[in-house]
Amino acid sequence: MSEQQQPDEPVVTPTLTAKQAKRANATVIGMLIATGITLAIVLLPVLLNPAQKPQIRDVDxxxxxxxxxxxxxxxxxxxxxxxxxxxxxxxxxxxxxxxxxxxxxxxxxxxxxxxxxxxxxxxxxxxxxxxxxxxxxxxxxxxxxxxxxxxxxxxxxxxxxxxxxxxxxxxxxxxxxxxxxxxxxxxxxxxxxxxxx
Structure with missing residues (x-):
C-alpha cells in the first residue's frame, strides 16, 4: 500500500539558494547570447550582399x-x-x-x-x-x-x-x-x- 500525503501535512515547495538561482539564470542568458551570436554570423553575409538581379543572357x-x-x-x-x-x-x-x-x-x-x-x-x-x-x-x-x-x-x-x-x-x-x-x-x-x- 503506497503512502499518501495526509491533508494536515505541509506542502514542501523547493526553494533555490541565491547561488543556484544565479547559475540557472546564467544558463538561460548564455543560451540567448549564443543564439544571438549565431544569428548575427548567419545574417551578416546575407545583409552585406546586395540582392542579386537576374542575369540577362542575350544570345545571338x-x-x-x-x-x-x-x-x-x-x-x-x-x-x-x-x-x-x-x-x-x-x-x-x-x-x-x-x-x-x-x-x-x-x-x-x-x-x-x-x-x-x-x-x-x-x-x-x-x-x-x-x-x-x-x-x-x-x-x-x-x-x-x-x-x-x-x-x-x-x-x-x-x-x-x-x-x-x-x-x-x-x-x-x-x-x-x-x-x-x-x-x-x-x-x-x-x-x-x-x-x-
Whole structure:
C-alpha cells in the first residue's frame, strides 16, 4: 500500500539558494547570447550582399539559327525584336524524345515576361498537345492578319498556335497576350521575308 500525503501535512515547495538561482539564470542568458551570436554570423553575409538581379543572357539567335538551318531543312525563325527584348536561349531540338524536330527560342521582354517560341515543319496533334502542355483550345486570335489558335493552360500559360508555309509556330507565355502579339507580328514579318513576299 503506497503512502499518501495526509491533508494536515505541509506542502514542501523547493526553494533555490541565491547561488543556484544565479547559475540557472546564467544558463538561460548564455543560451540567448549564443543564439544571438549565431544569428548575427548567419545574417551578416546575407545583409552585406546586395540582392542579386537576374542575369540577362542575350544570345545571338540569328547566328544559332543559321547553324541550325542545315539540320532543320529550312531557315529557323530569328525575328527582329522590339527594343529592350533579349533572348536567353536558342537551340535546335533533334526530336529524339518527342519524335518531332523543332526550333526553340526563349525571349525576355523589358517587363520580365518570358515567351517561348517553338517552330517545326513536322507537327502533329500529339506534339502540339505536348508542347502546349495539354492546354485547351479557348478560341482564335487574329494577329498580323493571321489566325492563331488560342490555347489556355491550367497553369496560367497561354499558347498561340498557327501554321504558315507548312511550318507550325507556337508562342507560349504567362505574360500579357498583347505582348505576345508583338512577337507574333515579328514572326510573321520574318516568315514573309523568308518567303520573299
Amino acid at each position: 539567335v540569328q547566328a544559332i539559327a543559321a547553324e541550325a538551318a542545315a539540320d532543320a531543312g529550312y531557315d529557323p525563325l530569328a525575328p527582329e525584336l522590339p527594343d529592350g527584348w533579349t533572348s536567353n536561349y536558342a537551340r535546335w531540338d533533334s526530336g529524339l524524345n518527342s519524335g518531332v524536330p523543332a526550333w526553340e527560342v526563349g525571349y525576355l521582354t523589358p517587363e520580365w515576361d518570358f515567351i517561348r517560341l517553338t517552330e517545326t515543319a513536322s507537327a502533329n496533334p500529339t506534339w502540339i498537345s505536348q508542347t502546349t502542355e495539354d492546354s485547351l483550345v479557348a478560341g482564335e486570335r487574329i494577329v498580323g492578319g493571321t489566325t492563331w489558335q488560342l490555347r489556355d493552360g491550367s497553369d496560367g500559360e497561354a499558347h498561340l498556335v498557327t501554321e504558315v508555309d507548312g511550318k507550325t509556330v507556337i508562342l507560349s507565355s504567362e505574360g500579357d497576350l498583347a505582348t505576345v502579339d508583338l512577337l507574333a507580328e515579328a514572326v510573321l514579318r520574318d516568315l514573309a521575308a523568308a518567303s520573299g513576299e
